[in-house]
Amino acid sequence: MALQYNKTPITEITAPETRQAGINLLIKREDLNHPFVSGNKWWKLKYNLEAAQRQDHKTPLTFGGAYSNHIYATAAAAHELDLKSIGIIRGEETLPLNATLTFAKSKGMRLHYVSREAYRSKTEPSFIESLQNKFGDFYLIPEGGTNPLAVKGVAEFAQSLKAEASFDYLCLPVGTGGTMAGMIVGLDKQQQVIGISALKDGTFLTDEIKSHLKNFSDPVYGNWHIETSYHHGGYAKTNPQLFAFMDEMNASYNLPLDPVYTAKLMWGVLDMIAKGKFRRGSTVLVLHTGGLQGLQGFR
Numbered sequence: 001m002a003l004q005y006n007k008t009p010i011t012e013i014t015a016p017e018t019r020q021a022g023i024n025l026l027i028k029r030e031d032l033n034h035p036f037v038s039g040n041k042w043w044k045l046k047y048n049l050e051a052a053q054r055q056d057h058k059t060p061l062t063f064g065g066a067y068s069n070h071i072y073a074t075a076a077a078a079h080e081l082d083l084k085s086i087g088i089i090r091g092e093e094t095l096p097l098n099a100t101l102t103f104a105k106s107k108g109m110r111l112h113y114v115s116r117e118a119y120r121s122k123t124e125p126s127f128i129e130s131l132q133n134k135f136g137d138f139y140l141i142p143e144g145g146t147n148p149l150a151v152k153g154v155a156e157f158a159q160s161l162k163a164e165a166s167f168d169y170l171c172l173p174v175g176t177g178g179t180m181a182g183m184i185v186g187l188d189k190q191q192q193v194i195g196i197s198a199l200k201d202g203t204f205l206t207d208e209i210k211s212h213l214k215n216f217s218d219p220v221y222g223n224w225h226i227e228t229s230y231h232h233g234g235y236a237k238t239n240p241q242l243f244a245f246m247d248e249m250n251a252s253y254n255l256p257l258d259p260v261y262t263a264k265l266m267w268g269v270l271d272m273i274a275k276g277k278f279r280r281g282s283t284v285l286v287l288h289t290g291g292l293q294g295l296q297g298f299r
């Protein structure tokens with residue numbers, strides 16, 4: 001059994017900035033690929049959940065904050081595949097549960113809260129062992145879903161994208177860097193991959209991505225970089241200008257964005273276009289990675 005997948009469109013955005021700079025701006029609406037397992041999370045989960053199923057239906061266990069797109073997607077995907085799931089949530093339980101966790105619970109995810117301090121040790125063997133003592137055998141998926149199987153899934157998506165449209169630049173938002181690593185693996189070396197960091201001080205992400213790439217054959221990838229100045233104050237930090245920008249994108253281009261990743265992405269791309277960072281006459285493809293479920297927590 002495999003996850004449901006809906007084909008997604010590529011649409012063109014003609015903005016004053018694109019006309020002036022002579023740029024063909026396209027957006028791949030991968031947020032529309034599944035009603036709940038949306039965007040990049042679908043591709044990151046694909047081979048992980050296949051592996052969990054193959055290992056005699058082991059229960060996926062993963063980590064996230066109370067508004068996590070990854071927790072939301074994992075709960076929905078596991079439910080669709082008749083797997084149980086466990087979510088280790090950072091911080092104390094707050095009642096009533098927010099929309100993200102209410103949804104995860106409704107999909108049968110068992111929620112377990114750990115202190116922020118304990119959460120920080122989530123990759124340490126002793127912490128994993130304590131989880132095994134508590135929950136028994138599980139299939140571990142790291143925070144954000146990033147591991148070699150996630151990169152493999154995104155690389156497969158990148159290959160299909162390459163066949164679907166021709167473009168010179170691919171722009172996407174970056175959290176852990178797993179999705180960006182997969183795009184770098186799957187695209188051609190003549191295509192530039194530009195990541196917009198959703199985190200403050202995103203320079204460390206370059207090394208993170210290099211380490212995700214190490215697991216894949218070709219070690220020489222010089223066709224990518226991370227833009228670190230579009231985080232708007234840090235991860236999940238917002239301001240009225242960002243919300244006004246989201247409203248404008250929605251009204252002008254029928255383009256819904258989320259404040260954590262995709263609004264900062266679009267903001268950054270339009271700013272880079274205005275600043276002449278892309279070659280005149282080239283095609284820039286923006287990847288809408290989803291995340292719209294999180295909007296409920298902001299408005």
Ligand SMILES: *Cc1c(COP(=O)(O)O)cnc(C)c1O
Pocket residue numbers: 039040041069070144146173174175176177178179180258261262289290291292
């Ligand atoms: C999780 C997420 C990202 C970040 O993906 P990484 O692979 O962790 O870099 C980007 N956009 C959206 C909408 C997400 O939910």
